[in-house]
Amino acid sequence: MAGEPYLDYPKHEIKKFLGDKPVKALFIPYAAVTFSFDDYEAKVEQRFAEIGHHVRGIHHYDDPVKAVEEAEAIVVGGGNTWQLVRMLHDNNLMKPIAKRVANGMPYIGWSAGSNVACPTLRTTNDMPIIDPLGFDCLKLIPFQINPHYQDKNPDGHAGETREQRIEEFLEVNPDIYVVGLREGTMLKYDDDKLSLIGNLKARIFKKDQKPLELSSEDNFNFLLKE
Amino acid sequence: MAGEPYLDYPKHEIKKFLGDKPVKALFIPYAAVTFSFDDYEAKVEQRFAEIGHHVRGIHHYDDPVKAVEEAEAIVVGGGNTWQLVRMLHDNNLMKPIAKRVANGMPYIGWSAGSNVACPTLRTTNDMPIIDPLGFDCLKLIPFQINPHYQDKNPDGHAGETREQRIEEFLEVNPDIYVVGLREGTMLKYDDDKLSLIGNLKARIFKKDQKPLELSSEDNFNFLLKE
Structure with missing residues (x-):
């Protein structure tokens, strides 16, 4: 959330999600490019400690696959989606994480960490600084998320708006929903229910359909049907 | 240029570049995703006709490689860089275009069309709607361009600024320059001289160096050394 301390607003929801x-x-700090995994871990640990939970970076483990297999929960931070996906591929972590989550392990991700929960990274906003060696991601959900969704371009910007970019995605990928998540909102799937948290609405796109604007009062479960 | 008719401002420079x-x-209209290649061709032809030149879309030719080999000049329009690169790969056009340009054929590209002039597409702003089957591009120049360069994020946007994204690129690609091209500016290489056209400065990034702000008065030839 712009203008607020890092990860501060979501921590209350994370506490509810992880329990007492x-x-x-x-x-998983792999999306960090210009700062160290240790620094990233410390930043996130500080926030988690405030709600009575803790994190430990996967970079401390000799066997990252085993670390996933034994994890209580997985937290994937934001940064550069391309590097994140490349490192998840390089470390053979996609399938082990997807398997654990399918069996009920809690997964929390923001920004790039929400992109990788999708079938592919095709709705990231990030710069493709490295070839990810495959666009496939975790597919914890059957739809795509576009995080940091913005309605307008900055003044004087003549490039495509976010909505135009998503329309391009839909042209090439007509069978899949895209959820534009505005700042300060999140999607929660728990007890077989998918819902939105936050004051702003989510904007939901599908090919040949007028975009939907849904709020925290609405049921998002239709997105889970493939 | 935001607020002006499409391709209007650059047409005078295109006229100077192509001659009398x-x-x-x-x-090459391949970057068009949500509108037809014919419509794109018509839009660009209108502007070119105003300066006494003409275009014909590569999609009219049965043999696109031969069309490149026989072209007087090549014009690559903006849109989605990922689809553009994918179609250039699918049609085996990268090498033929690079070869013709190395031998002196004029090349004009904007937005995605400037991205593909670079060694790779790694500094595009576009959404990765399709796997390009390889990140390599034409490499007409040895540096990367980031078109539509913006200094600030829109209000309320908590994601990375463009400069932060480019810093991530440099972290992974430390040996290459990135030129942030602000709206309404262009790079011209002619008579062995690379220069900037337009009222705004270009912002030039390299790993571990303070970004440079260079104007149309400056010589950009240092970017051509590999």
């Missing part, structure tokens, strides 16, 4: 019993989550 | 003798340039 202290959890030590496995933190 | 009428040229019928080969137009």
